[in-house]
Amino acid sequence: DAKTTQPPSMDCAEGRAANLPCNHSTISGNEYVYWYRQIHSQGPQYIIHGLKNNETNEMASLIITEDRKSSTLILPHATLRDTAVYYCIVMRSGGGADGLTFGKGTHLIIQP
């Protein structure tokens, strides 16, 4: 599976949009981009995933560049409860059956 690079930490003001970047320059054609987050002392929570089209659900939006070498997770109206470590994981279709490889993620801190 392709490797990802994320900034170690980010701050965002409450109520503003939080934009979390992820670089995955070695992604291959059949690999998806998944985002999970982990709130302190809890299990990870699935957020969203996509292949090449932008995706949106009730939690977030995922913007993938045309060359698929990077993506951005957008939390449109961040709240204090969104403070967590966010993990960007690249995985081939069906690769979830192999277990997930977590990097260091981005520690997002929402400021009041």
Add this chain to the structure above:
Amino acid sequence: GAVVSQHPSRVICKSGTSVKIECRSLDFQATTMFWYRQFPKQSLMLMATSNEGSKATYEQGVEKDKFLINHASLTLSTLTVTSAHPEDSSFYICSALGRRNEQFFGPGTRLTVL
């Protein structure tokens, strides 16, 4: 989304004892479950893949005789830490594989070995 539970949420035990952690998928059947371990300020690391009715597959460096995994039904996998030592103290998290290959994680079990 699908719900996965773990029991207990927190356990403290003496060195040399064994501890069993349960992972249940509450509203769906999971032929595959995973066990992860997370040390303080580190990321999750996959320990093993548990398949219903067959032997678990362990990641390199994880001792299968120390971390016993049983997946006897489509909704339950157990992890037993045998002869636990202080260095086994960690946050143990399970996940269950959904129909679309997404993983649903349990809330985790905090193990402290004295």
